[in-house]
Amino acid sequence: MAKKATPEMKAVEKYEGKRSCLIQILHEIQKEYRYLPEPALRYVSEAIDVPLTDIYGVATFFKAFSLEPKGKHTVTCCMGTACHVRNSAGVLDELKRTLGIEPGETTEDMLFSLETVNCLGACALGPVVVIDDKYYGEVTPVKVKKIIAEVKKGEGKK
């Protein structure tokens, strides 16, 4: 029986093995696995004939890529000045408490990863939290619990 095409095989095929499409190939792989697994990077390295060290260079340069497994939902808390003056530190504390993780970590059930950034470009709405692509403005520590509960409910979890 033919071997099932892996996401990395499909990504290389989609971009016809072009070296110039390395970033797009990595994006496709990240989309599927939610991170860049080492065996996938090795495959790409051989398939498009780019040294593995160069691929790691690209993967670590762009914040959009992760070399660690990520949760299904990425929770990003803004810690920029405009959000800071409106208590983003309190919001982040509540996120850490509610999720039980620190920024840069992922929950054990692989549902959430927590990140911080220095501005999300929506300062007037601060403090801002983004979950995946959804923006939440004027977030308070009390709102944090509700927002996380909403996402968990969508996943059929309490």
Ligand code: FES
């Ligand atoms: S400082 Fe938070 S969105 Fe700009």
